[in-house]
Amino acid sequence: MARVTLDTLRKEFDRGTIVAVDDLDLEIDDGEFVTVVGPSGCGKTTTLRMVAGLEEPTSGTVHFDDEDVTDIHAKERPVAMVFQNYALYPHKTVRENMAFGLKMSTEMTTEERHERVREMAEMMGIEDLLDDKPDELSGGQKQRVALGRAIAREPEVFLFDEPLSNLDAKLRTEMRAEIQKLQKEFGVTAMYVTHDQEEAMTMGDRLAILNDGELQQVGEPTEVYQNPVNEFVAGFIGSPSMNFVDVDVETDGAGATIRNEEAGLDLDLSAEYVRGHDLRNGRYTLGIRPENIVLDESPSGDENLRSTVEVVEPIGSDNYVHLTVTEDFLARSPADVKPEAGDEVGVSFAEEHIHLFDPETGEDV
């Protein structure tokens, strides 16, 4: 198996007018599962294609272990790729589809190939489908065939490009677990691309967040969730999204106050908090996650602000409570805290849960 290292990897299109991937540095350990996540157009597919050898970098290198593979042809790289649209040959049977990759890349006898295909089909639970054609299969079955075909090649690096996007929600959850199980079982290094932050949170050993071709942050999912380095990551990771409010910060010897007059927001920060952060007087963007907001149905005067309830959405265990603080401000409250539309509620959050972002750079201070 292989460690994958991307070193200042860059891809420009249209004579440099489009920078799809902007000097990306990323290392994926041997056997590690790294999810690359970001909005549509941020450069995920281009990155993956450069690792596969399907796209030539403008500059930078790709290493598998200590070997520079940047100039090595896709066919010679020990990678297998799984796509959203399955990429199965429509006129071939499942058996032929699965055997095809083996014919291309290994020196197996026909018998050995058949045996391998049967083994993989059994593992993927599709042994009854071996004589079917792809258009006779459901989306989930096609994806299993595509996965089985990829694994059959015994790749050192497994590349996934939004493989579950065409499946319904229930099947997606099932396949998510299955892909992780396979990857760990085979100990293969995996790079998994998705625009879905939930997939990224649940699947990777680590996630790498891309925006506009640039790497924003790499880390374990909970680390990124708790300590996003900037406003983009804070807003992108986590569902429902973090709330943001513009605030004025005023420091004094003993601490600081955070205010937004329009929203009626008033929050005192401890001296300890101020010492731990690079705070000056001025404008910031405050971020607070919906689950870190405490609502009081009979405001006491101790809250950080008061707000009117717009809509309440019960989601079973909890309620989503939409507030008028900003256009799109959401609190997540336990089932027994269920105000009604039009109610005035107290809104509080502890200082250890707030994030303050520099409005110029977006960076967490």
Ligand code: ADP
């Ligand atoms: P993602 O997979 O994250 O949606 P892509 O890697 O497909 O993003 O694309 C990144 C950027 O590069 C986009 O702006 C896209 O339009 C552009 N791009 C991708 N492939 C090409 C190409 N062959 N020619 C020109 N521009 C491209």
Ligand code: MG
């Ligand atoms: Mg893509």
